[in-house]
Amino acid sequence: MNTIPHCSLINLTSAPSSWILDLILHPEQSPEQQNTIPFKIQTKYFNADIHLNHFHYSEHWETEDSEKFNRTEALLLYCEGTKESFAKAEKVWEKMKEFSPPVCLCIIDSTREEVEQEHEISRTGILSWCLNNQFELIECDEEIDECGEIEDKVGKDRILEALKSHTWSNMELIENSKSGTGAEDEKPKPNLEANMDSFESLFAQLASMKEKSSNLSPADRKLYAEQVAMSFYAAMGSSDDEFDDVNDV
Structure with a gap:
């Protein structure tokens, strides 16, 4: 918890x-x-x-x-x-x-x-x-x-x-909604300007994220690192599925 x-x-x-x-x-x-x-x-x-x-x-x-x-x-x-x-x-x-x-x-x-x-x-x-x-x-x-x-x-x-x-230590990322139709052109296009603002905000907090993770247990540190990585991935307009594909490589 x-x-x-x-x-x-x-x-x-x-x-x-x-x-x-x-x-x-x-x-x-x-x-x-x-x-x-x-x-x-x-x-x-x-x-x-x-x-x-x-x-x-x-x-x-x-x-x-x-x-x-x-x-x-x-x-x-x-x-x-x-x-x-x-x-x-x-x-x-x-x-x-x-x-x-x-x-x-x-x-x-x-x-x-x-x-x-x-x-x-x-x-x-x-x-x-x-x-x-x-x-x-x-x-x-x-x-x-x-x-x-x-x-x-x-x-x-x-x-x-x-x-x-701020990237809160207990944040829960919101999963992208899936239409279930499989039609690529039905997916909403990312707001690039908003994504860039979010990415820059996350990048500015890298030092505090590193300091915060140093106080966590190894298991919690791994989970926190995954949350941070997913935050950056979401800020770039990528989906959770794409993130999972990268991890599987």
């Missing part, structure tokens, strides 16, 4: 983070009633069962048992543009970085380059912290550049996209 990975959302602000939960969870769920919420990530390539942990930062953070976060594969820090907020972020990351979560997002409502008060941090300062600690900065008020050729998700929409782009 696969261990269920975690997505940890930590609120470092004075504002509620319920809107982030609404982005991630299905509407019928009631996140306020529990701190750990099971949910399923579903894409056209795979499904994965995840536990979403959410809580506010408290002054007792340093006494928290770090082992409770050892299954965290995605860390979401909800911050504000103040020195106090990023001092909290620093303490959280000191405890979490030993587990090397592959997805690290720094979520902030908005940034500005010119600060008006001493306790505020400029956008350059926030970007510097993110780069030094390998976080992706999510500016919630960012809008798509209409002049750009590639329509990547930005702002709030990027949060869920980042979770769907």
Whole structure:
């Protein structure tokens, strides 16, 4: 049985983070009633069962048992543009970085380059912290550049996209549907652009995949390697049958 990975959302602000939960969870769920919420990530390539942990930062953070976060594969820090907020972020990351979560997002409502008060941090300062600690900065008020050729998700929409782009350790690939007619021309043609985006996302995570597999037993490592290989094969628009044919060679 696969261990269920975690997505940890930590609120470092004075504002509620319920809107982030609404982005991630299905509407019928009631996140306020529990701190750990099971949910399923579903894409056209795979499904994965995840536990979403959410809580506010408290002054007792340093006494928290770090082992409770050892299954965290995605860390979401909800911050504000103040020195106090990023001092909290620093303490959280000191405890979490030993587990090397592959997805690290720094979520902030908005940034500005010119600060008006001493306790505020400029956008350059926030970007510097993110780069030094390998976080992706999510500016919630960012809008798509209409002049750009590639329509990547930005702002709030990027949060869920980042979770769907990650190769979760317990993911289950979706098998291609078979019509049973045997007619080759009835098979749907792959979306090459979408497949390339998925392939590039997987390729960017190779290092974290290798590190994750080093902690598995030989049998689990073999199974995980097969899942990763199938993910790359699916991203290239190939079917499971073709993958099996390659393995039989």
